[in-house]
Amino acid sequence: MVRPSHRWQQAHHPYAGLVAVLATKHGKLPLIAPPIEKAVGLRVDAVAVDTDALGTFTGDIPRPGPPLETAIAKARLGMSATGHVIGLASEGSIGPDPAMPFVTADREIVVLVDDDNGIVVWEAHSSWDVVAASTSVGAGDDLGTFLAEAGFPDHQLIVRPNIGAMHPIHKGISSTEQLTAAIAECAAVAHDGLARVETDLRAHTCPSRRAVIAAAAERLAGRIAARCPACGAPGWGRIDVVLGVPCAWCGTEVARPRAEIDGCLVCEHRETRPVVSPEDHADPGECSSCNP
Ligand SMILES: [Zn+2]
Numbered sequence: 001m002v003r004p005s006h007r008w009q010q011a012h013h014p015y016a017g018l019v020a021v022l023a024t025k026h027g028k029l030p031l032i033a034p035p036i037e038k039a040v041g042l043r044v045d046a047v048a049v050d051t052d053a054l055g056t057f058t059g060d061i062p063r064p065g066p067p068l069e070t071a072i073a074k075a076r077l078g079m080s081a082t083g084h085v086i087g088l089a090s091e092g093s094i095g096p097d098p099a100m101p102f103v104t105a106d107r108e109i110v111v112l113v114d115d116d117n118g119i120v121v122w123e124a125h126s127s128w129d130v131v132a133a134s135t136s137v138g139a140g141d142d143l144g145t146f147l148a149e150a151g152f153p154d155h156q157l158i159v160r161p162n163i164g165a166m167h168p169i170h171k172g173i174s175s176t177e178q179l180t181a182a183i184a185e186c187a188a189v190a191h192d193g194l195a196r197v198e199t200d201l202r203a204h205t206c207p208s209r210r211a212v213i214a215a216a217a218e219r220l221a222g223r224i225a226a227r228c229p230a231c232g233a234p235g236w237g238r239i240d241v242v243l244g245v246p247c248a249w250c251g252t253e254v255a256r257p258r259a260e261i262d263g264c265l266v267c268e269h270r271e272t273r274p275v276v277s278p279e280d281h282a283d284p285g286e287c288s289s290c291n292p
């Protein structure tokens, strides 16, 4: 916690007219900068730092920590490269949805790190609409159905040997000629004679992911614009959820959100916001007593 400062009390947004740096190698500036500039007047410049050192989507470098920590570390890379005290970065996680393992989910986090005031503001957006296709093929196989499913060439591809060698690995493939040549080369060195072909999930080669990053940036812009009603600091919003809605039959509390708690990142101010009305009850089907 940082001490609330009189600077937050000004009528104009505390970030208006300041400059932040976005650490990105993959063309995220047009996704992240516009909503933030529009919401609070914070100008965003990009710096091309090598965020791949923090792990890559293609799996050649494992990701070091949970996505929020990785996003914060990326933002700080950009800040130390440029000397800015406000930094931005994003980080995505793409994989089977924990609740529905056959569906691929993309969760994108966008973070703002303000080391001048010691605050970190972040928001996330999740989508099931991301294209993440993969297959194993031999040289000369018909790829028509797969390429349609993979949204090729708008969505670019990665090709590598299916089993055995880790190299060669071809990224950002966007033409049939490149694809055919890469499959032939990778299949020839693979132990099983097949090439692995999959969606290149980097932001600049995967338009369906870009849409999710833009939506997360939109949320972050709203969160930065929201200021604490008590001290005026940016980043006011939901910090916790209160569970417990009474069952309609027996009154046992069911683990459903009853209220959300909004909080400040700087002072101790909190406000509880009910999300159900006091007369609302939970379906007995969800109740551990009525429907064990
Ligand atoms: Zn019940």
Ligand SMILES: [Zn+2]
Binding pocket: 004, 228, 229, 230, 231, 232, 233, 264, 265, 266, 267, 268, 269
């Ligand atoms: Zn506050």
